[in-house]
Amino acid sequence: MKKPRLFNLFLAVNGLLLGLLIMLPILALLLASSPVEIMKLLVDPEVLTATWITLLSSFCALPLMFLLGLPSAYGLARCRGRLRRSLEVLLELPMVMPPVVAGLALLLAFGRRGLFGELFSNLGIRVTFTLGAVVLGIVFIVTPFFVRRCTVLFDGVDKKLEEAALILGATPWQAFLYVVLPVVKRGLFAELIMAVAQSVGLFGAIVMFAGNLPGRTQTLSLAIYSSFESDPQQAFALGTLLLLISLLLLAAVHMLAPRDRRL
Amino acid sequence: MKKPRLFNLFLAVNGLLLGLLIMLPILALLLASSPVEIMKLLVDPEVLTATWITLLSSFCALPLMFLLGLPSAYGLARCRGRLRRSLEVLLELPMVMPPVVAGLALLLAFGRRGLFGELFSNLGIRVTFTLGAVVLGIVFIVTPFFVRRCTVLFDGVDKKLEEAALILGATPWQAFLYVVLPVVKRGLFAELIMAVAQSVGLFGAIVMFAGNLPGRTQTLSLAIYSSFESDPQQAFALGTLLLLISLLLLAAVHMLAPRDRRL
Amino acid sequence: MSGLNCVVHSPLAHFKLDLELSVEPGITILLGPNGAGKSSFLRLLSGLTQPSSGLIKLGERTLFDSANGIDLPPEQRRIGMVFQDLALFPHLNVNGNIGFGMKVRGSGRVERQKRTAHLLDILNIAHLAERSVTSLSGGERQKVALARSLTTDPELLLLDEPTAALDPTARGEIRDWLRSVLVKLNIPTLLVTHEVEEVAYFRKRVAVIERGQIVQHGSFHQLLSEPTTEFIAQVVGVNYIPGEVTEVAGKQVFRSKGGLTFIAPFEQVKPGPACLTIYPWDVAVYRNLPEGSPRNHLHGRVKDVVLRGDRVRMTLVAEDKLVAELSVRGYQALGEPQPGARLWAVFKARESRIENFQE
Amino acid sequence: MSGLNCVVHSPLAHFKLDLELSVEPGITILLGPNGAGKSSFLRLLSGLTQPSSGLIKLGERTLFDSANGIDLPPEQRRIGMVFQDLALFPHLNVNGNIGFGMKVRGSGRVERQKRTAHLLDILNIAHLAERSVTSLSGGERQKVALARSLTTDPELLLLDEPTAALDPTARGEIRDWLRSVLVKLNIPTLLVTHEVEEVAYFRKRVAVIERGQIVQHGSFHQLLSEPTTEFIAQVVGVNYIPGEVTEVAGKQVFRSKGGLTFIAPFEQVKPGPACLTIYPWDVAVYRNLPEGSPRNHLHGRVKDVVLRGDRVRMTLVAEDKLVAELSVRGYQALGEPQPGARLWAVFKARESRIENFQE
Amino acid sequence: ELSVFAASSLTDALKEITQLYQAEYPGEQVLLNFAGSQTLATQIDQGVPADLFISANQQAMTRLHNKGLVEAFRPFLYNRLLLVTRIDLQPPLTKIEDLGRSGLLVIIGNQQVPVGNYARQLLSNLAGDPAYGSLLVKNVESNVVSEESKVKSIVAKLLIGEADAGIVYQSDFIPGRLKAVSLPRKHNPLAIYFLAKVPEVENQADKFIALLASPEAIQVFARHGFSPEAAQ
Numbered sequence A, B: 001m002k003k004p005r006l007f008n009l010f011l012a013v014n015g016l017l018l019g020l021l022i023m024l025p026i027l028a029l030l031l032a033s034s035p036v037e038i039m040k041l042l043v044d045p046e047v048l049t050a051t052w053i054t055l056l057s058s059f060c061a062l063p064l065m066f067l068l069g070l071p072s073a074y075g076l077a078r079c080r081g082r083l084r085r086s087l088e089v090l091l092e093l094p095m096v097m098p099p100v101v102a103g104l105a106l107l108l109a110f111g112r113r114g115l116f117g118e119l120f121s122n123l124g125i126r127v128t129f130t131l132g133a134v135v136l137g138i139v140f141i142v143t144p145f146f147v148r149r150c151t152v153l154f155d156g157v158d159k160k161l162e163e164a165a166l167i168l169g170a171t172p173w174q175a176f177l178y179v180v181l182p183v184v185k186r187g188l189f190a191e192l193i194m195a196v197a198q199s200v201g202l203f204g205a206i207v208m209f210a211g212n213l214p215g216r217t218q219t220l221s222l223a224i225y226s227s228f229e230s231d232p233q234q235a236f237a238l239g240t241l242l243l244l245i246s247l248l249l250l251a252a253v254h255m256l257a258p259r260d261r262r263l
Numbered sequence C, D: 001m002s003g004l005n006c007v008v009h010s011p012l013a014h015f016k017l018d019l020e021l022s023v024e025p026g027i028t029i030l031l032g033p034n035g036a037g038k039s040s041f042l043r044l045l046s047g048l049t050q051p052s053s054g055l056i057k058l059g060e061r062t063l064f065d066s067a068n069g070i071d072l073p074p075e076q077r078r079i080g081m082v083f084q085d086l087a088l089f090p091h092l093n094v095n096g097n098i099g100f101g102m103k104v105r106g107s108g109r110v111e112r113q114k115r116t117a118h119l120l121d122i123l124n125i126a127h128l129a130e131r132s133v134t135s136l137s138g139g140e141r142q143k144v145a146l147a148r149s150l151t152t153d154p155e156l157l158l159l160d161e162p163t164a165a166l167d168p169t170a171r172g173e174i175r176d177w178l179r180s181v182l183v184k185l186n187i188p189t190l191l192v193t194h195e196v197e198e199v200a201y202f203r204k205r206v207a208v209i210e211r212g213q214i215v216q217h218g219s220f221h222q223l224l225s226e227p228t229t230e231f232i233a234q235v236v237g238v239n240y241i242p243g244e245v246t247e248v249a250g251k252q253v254f255r256s257k258g259g260l261t262f263i264a265p266f267e268q269v270k271p272g273p274a275c276l277t278i279y280p281w282d283v284a285v286y287r288n289l290p291e292g293s294p295r296n297h298l299h300g301r302v303k304d305v306v307l308r309g310d311r312v313r314m315t316l317v318a319e320d321k322l323v324a325e326l327s328v329r330g331y332q333a334l335g336e337p338q339p340g341a342r343l344w345a346v347f348k349a350r351e352s353r354i355e356n357f358q359e
Numbered sequence E: 001e002l003s004v005f006a007a008s009s010l011t012d013a014l015k016e017i018t019q020l021y022q023a024e025y026p027g028e029q030v031l032l033n034f035a036g037s038q039t040l041a042t043q044i045d046q047g048v049p050a051d052l053f054i055s056a057n058q059q060a061m062t063r064l065h066n067k068g069l070v071e072a073f074r075p076f077l078y079n080r081l082l083l084v085t086r087i088d089l090q091p092p093l094t095k096i097e098d099l100g101r102s103g104l105l106v107i108i109g110n111q112q113v114p115v116g117n118y119a120r121q122l123l124s125n126l127a128g129d130p131a132y133g134s135l136l137v138k139n140v141e142s143n144v145v146s147e148e149s150k151v152k153s154i155v156a157k158l159l160i161g162e163a164d165a166g167i168v169y170q171s172d173f174i175p176g177r178l179k180a181v182s183l184p185r186k187h188n189p190l191a192i193y194f195l196a197k198v199p200e201v202e203n204q205a206d207k208f209i210a211l212l213a214s215p216e217a218i219q220v221f222a223r224h225g226f227s228p229e230a231a232q
């Protein structure tokens, strides 16, 4: 009944344009890859382990990111003035690092000859070239983005709600857990997906810091890189496979996504 | 006067831990690089052009991202139910693509032989290996993140405010421009910085799609990678330089950042 | 003269909104219990939500017509509105909020400032001009919202409890001012309120909504003399006793739900469900039942005693509830009974009114 | 008996909050113009903001003491609070909102449900239990906020205009219920309101704040008989005429700011600024000035006429403003004068009260 | 456990040889880490434990050696450049002179990476030879549209037809999907892979080195386009 508004039309057209821009390359990729090759890859043990390592490292990194990142973001969101701006700059700094540099920085900090080398080797811990390194790399690279975005989320939460929770006897922890987090849960969900997506795509820093060891630190992204070195064609098939797996996972995860009661 | 709360202490400790984790590698990098070398790089013409191309491409990509991304994000934020979830999945799909695959997908879409190859070459346009390709690559890779995050931002805007604007006679455009955008301006500012940071750090896809031609498509990130191949030491100095430049720029930009009147 | 005419149907959470209402220029009070659908109705009128079917006409202009697929968007309806939850723009200061409507309509800065300053002055909040609206007190915010709604030369004003957070002085002043403004503007205005004072002040036209339906539409005086529902009676402060008219030994009597029997002017009623109303000031109170008294009486316990001006309002509870209003002197003569005391409430049959329940 | 005792100092945007107040168990009404600092005061008491200096004691417990560096965080103060803007949790439904306080205090699910259901029942919103609070009507939301504040066995209740959005019926019921609840709980309660009805109902203790200061603290009756400020007079509905007591030919007279001269019981006043108060019901109104009349009179234009119950309130404006309240019969006898008519308002010197301005 | 750090161009060949190794010494673990030579060198520099390092980049090797992080290194495997074109290029390239044809899209390696370095050597060799001349080289250089940091990026672009011709290693050639144009042998520089042991490694490393020199291994390398000896 409602006449379509010019404005809505504009939004739709805009979305369509953007959709084209984004979907076209993906479509081209799908068209260019042969299903047979993809099917073959599906049973390749090396691909399977790489997938497993990708998932494992992402899911190890996630809790770390949440545990360290959420409270930090919340704390940052409560800071004001110059302190806040300085902290934000520090947080944004690692974002611009090209992957190679990030990988080196990690080596310099946590490698055997790095700042913590002594300490770690005395403890008998070796970080580099382990799954731990993959996780640490992900955390180092993705967390700043995650924290900065969560700060924006928390900024959007009405301070009154926390106050109401406190008055009702909630400790600040409870106010955070039962009010602030649930209020931004849809945003958090989006952040989570983006964090995982970013982790999955990581490559340069991981190859430097964690190595490219099949079965141990080789994630799908590294496997694609490796197979690109031996046979570019196969790499594209592998990339397509990654897209398809992601599509399924994303669709599944969205089914479980928190819905907004408010609407 | 106020006793420090355990909770605030926890937040601070958490932030400190995260800060350590993030700042240590950066610190290690800074310690490892020699100031002399950095100073030398500052006047290297190749470095200067790479910096210029980095800035130019980021600033060409930004308006595109905003023009296409903001209305799309706003449109998406107004969608509900299954439509919205499907669109979100589509938007999240490109995020997981490893850089090589993304670059390849772009080639397949906009390259000479790509889906649009005919069209473009008939128009006498070649996209690949130009600055345009750098920009397109940035837009393709960063926009999905940008749009998805802006959706989260727009979700947080109270619908009532737009309604009030409409009632006061604002067209939907005006409501969007004068109410919705200003209300989220601090968040937008953060998104902007993150988008630029991500663009600056981009590498794999750009190298694939736009090539690595000094003076034409070689951004700082590519220059770092290239120089890494011949002289790692110099690459790290370059990385440090990039960090320092970013620090200055970020600090400057934050001075101009919108303040929140609400506090 | 351009009035508002509307018929709207729209489902709500627990019932359906089915309203047919004509609003003439000038103020019409919209009254109703919480959750009756008043705010929802205003949203329908403003175009923020769409009725499932209906027709809304403002003077010659058709704002909405489901039959012909017309639905004017809100920004073209030329409506001024105060939202119940205000919806001030948090990113603008007081000036910015008030000037917003003029800005988007393209008024110049000078004119905007002049008009804003004028409104701030009238509302006694000139000192807040540069303040962020998020740090204002509740009443201050409400004044800003009111000012904002009047800047756009609306042709219909929808005010959703615009004085709820104002102090009594401000309420009085703004009420006076609103009336004078509206006399000049001469546009239909719907004012939602829970204040009896306000209803009494803007007494000419009152529409009462209950559960999505108009249950009465008339002057305050009509509500007072013939309240059609218990809610209305309570709002205007009239005793409302539901019950049944029956015939006992050829004579009609009224039996309240509580079980008491009253006599009333039965001329116009038929046996069946009915309600009896009596003004509190027509109810007399005694320590002992006087002889030769009117035959309607109730022996109850004082529930509470409220002093208003030189009047005392006393609620007596027994099988039914009766509110009596007497002068302070009368109250003192009774020995200033306190809650808990048992007294007789008495009223004359001819001062009460009785009516059959309308469906 | 554990009352609240507090002295707080805190700067606000335009003035300083300097309050010293003792609140005994039971309801104390907090009255004041918009922006007087009522909500800010409640926030200080609840610990959401800190006074720049002061002392807040609840019974034996010290909630805040700037001298000794004590500042109990809000969650340990055991306070129930209704925020002026409610602050309901948008992610929880009605049940969840009401049960929140019990949940964080570790009550079991069964107990929580029982108590929630009970409160919903009393507040007449049982049908809303599973609804999202964001889709409720204004009044429904306010009921939820009220219910939520009572679930945590508070030792101090701070209610910031908790009935502002309620309909008159609900207001009456909730008022009754609140009183009965508070009689049982017997805790100090501060109730901010702009409703004269409410002040009259909870009439025992009223504190009035203006510009951050307590200007009067007493019973409603005291406010009525000796309002210390114009605001208070307006709230309780008393004529308040500021002016000056001067001596003319050895006799004291009162000259209003408007320039009229009145006579009053001057026994207790000294020459200087003073104000004269007179109840509206002690003001008589005539078409013509009667002979041998009381010497205080004003010839003014009727500004408005409001009917309340069987009383008519009429505002006469001339050099000063006088409100007169007369019975409907008296009004009819006057020929039902309409706004604009010119009438005489007359009152007796001994029925007026006069007082020197307190600093 | 033996960890072998090898330049990524050796990925396929070394994987096969490792299988041979494990067939011979069952139960022994070999960890293969493939990345760019400089990445590997940086890792070893930062103390990541490695036993063998096979580098495609002499600079990287020298740097490690100077720091005493690897023992004496020696050339171990050779490769040569090859001019390849996309398979459907019309008209096809038949000889190096055609590379100067105007309008051709040519990709070579970035001068910082070995393949680009060698390509430049090739071009300057050609320029110095009057049979080809500097004009040809100028024309070729003006045809270059991109300099890639990785050989495989050149291959990938030829595969999808984004470019027409490129200079890569012999070992990168994919028969059937690309077309090769042989280069004048005397101007074709020799690309060398270096092998070095990291100090204090177990004798497993020697076993592996021995295997690398075995005929089976040489066969494998040859199959992937490498030449085990400098055939000069």
Ligand SMILES: Nc1ncnc2c1ncn2[C@@H]1O[C@H](COP(=O)(O)OP(=O)(O)OP(=O)(O)O)[C@@H](O)[C@H]1O
Pocket (backbone or CB within 6 Å): C012, C013, C014, C032, C033, C034, C035, C036, C037, C038, C039, C040, C041, C084, D134, D135, D136, D137, D138, D139, D140, D165, D167
């Ligand atoms: N968005 C919504 N979706 C579904 N039901 C709603 C929505 N908003 C309000 N309602 C319901 O519709 C009914 C009418 O709500 P409305 O806000 O119109 O009441 P109201 O008359 O303004 O009440 P109040 O005096 O309390 O403001 C209520 O029962 C309410 O719960």
Ligand SMILES: Nc1ncnc2c1ncn2[C@@H]1O[C@H](COP(=O)(O)OP(=O)(O)OP(=O)(O)O)[C@@H](O)[C@H]1O
Pocket (backbone or CB within 6 Å): C134, C135, C136, C137, C138, C139, C140, C165, C167, D012, D013, D014, D032, D033, D034, D035, D036, D037, D038, D039, D040, D041, D084
């Ligand atoms: N966060 C704040 N920062 C500065 N000033 C404030 C802030 N909040 C309120 N004020 C100012 O302090 C004064 C008192 O505000 P407060 O909210 O306490 O008033 P109130 O008595 O509750 O008024 P109302 O009856 O309108 O609710 C007002 O002038 C207000 O503008």
Ligand SMILES: [Mg+2]
Pocket (backbone or CB within 6 Å): C038, C039, C040, C084, C160, D137, D138, D139
């Ligand atoms: Mg409402």
Ligand SMILES: [Mg+2]
Pocket (backbone or CB within 6 Å): C137, C138, C139, D038, D039, D040, D084, D160
């Ligand atoms: Mg307040």
